[in-house]
Amino acid sequence: MNSTILISGGTLPDGKKSDLLIKDGKIAEISTKIESDAARVIDASKSVLLPGLVDLHTHLREPGKEDAETVESGSQAGVKGGFTALSAMANTSPVADTAGVVEQVYRLGQSTGLLDVFPIGAVTRGLEGEHLAEIGAMADSVARVRVFSDDGHCVFDPLVMRRALEYVKKFNGVIAQHAQEPRLTQGSQMNEGIVSSQLGLKGWPAIAEEAIIARDVLLADHVQARLHICHLTTAGGVEIIRWAKARGINVTAEVTPHHLLLTDELARSYDPVFKVNPPLRTQADVMALREALADGTIDIVATDHAPHPAETKECEWQEASFGMLGLETALSIVNKTMVETGLINWATVAERMSYAPARIGLYENHGQELKVGAPAHIAVMDPTSLFRVDRDLVASRSRNTPFHGMQLPGQIVATIFNGEVVFEGGRS
């Protein structure tokens, strides 16, 4: 904690070029020219400095599926992508529906020491959608859980959803809903539309997402609770969120990097690396999501990083698991789809990928502006340097990245967590 680091010549989110000095885990000085005998100097002359990224939606797979990912390997993937906080989804085995499991995950994160891991608690016992999990005990545990989600499953029963929304008000918690009407999506394999009609794969209609979002914003309004919508994918869903926010309903929404870039046309390859839930949608949806992220209708980017071992991804489409990696490429995809296109600037990137997710999750020590006295969680990123994604070089234990072979703009130069360099990009 005592090392001094000088980041020289970087560009702050507001566009100003500055030196930045880190001491004792905090930002000690920011000014145009800092003279220092810092133990370590990071050349950021071509880079932007962002507050450490915060992911509100990560599958770390531990406990239970350590062949796909562990808290440690997922954390390594996280810092490689510029993240200093991850939110571990509850669909582990056993499910994170008790204080014991969330404390275990929290401690694994602490012992890794690369970044902070905030466990998300299950809404219902065993993710079965019937009985509330031990929400209070998880909130009061060492892990101090504030975000609850049955992600992977929709909290479908409207009464269960209502009770959950009400119950977490006690500690200003939030329910993160995986919006998927289960009956309309039985056996679904991909977006329902022109491509699915040609491929003969069972469709996952946009309406199955939109119907749940519509119901839940009304419920959140009725009980005056906080609702967060996971991985929004449809233009229609965007419209409903926009309407709800205009009415003053306390709802936030996230979009994944892959839904900002990829479309259902990729299913024509039958390569299950493109199989994900909710599915890749159409180009019109992609454009609506980008616009909504730019205008703030969508509050945050969250990765939905979902590692899977080769045996459940490198097989027939129908049999394959849903999900794709996201942590290591998230910022580059946002750079490509949102910044290079002129839709948002770096200040807005900081808002969507750090400040806002930390606010939603109530992660007090994260998502703070880069200023003197703030905790030194920093992502240093060179937005112009191109790199080719290689699934064999990922930090994750799994290799199911849909971006394999793509050339992306923006490499992480360094990630600093609590004043320590936890990742430094070496490869050119």
Add this chain to the structure above:
Amino acid sequence: MTGSVVNAGDGTHEHPSQALLDAFTIRKHLAHGGDDLTGLHVAIVGDVLHSRVARSNVLLLTKLGAQVTLVAPPTLLPVGVESWPVKVSYDFDSVVESVDAVMMLRIQLERMTELFFPNAREYSRYFGLNKDRLKKMKSTAIVMHPGPMNRGLEITADSADSARSVILEQVTNGVSVRMAILYLLLAGSQEIGTSE
């Protein structure tokens, strides 16, 4: 090393060799010595949603110049069918008089429990081929079915065994067409060029 892969029918996607044998059968009966199927009208009737036969036939028959009309209850047509190069009808009776061939698709009984239609009787009444509809067809029109048939559900026994039926011939033609596929692929495409 190079090789060829023959798609012998994959899931609910495509069944190209079935389409080839169907096109061959139609041509033999109705094309009057022509190479393609220009001017012919084919109705594909039944569970298009789950049919690989329908998908491949739509592609091949329209490529060969035929007009294709899909006839099915709306529940058994895929969302997105409006992008296909076909006409769609929910009313078999309005189509049956004008077509040169009807291709009946197999209905799997489990579709009933999945709410695609109320019961077998109602399905047969609206979308089955029976004696009455058979009588309305053009004198030259043929009846096809990729098999296996559910006699009494999508097709009555007398329709299946009528003089218009080419169903058994489809089976025979299937052997020839598939032999041809294997022969051409194994012998190489050079062979076709030199024999012309």
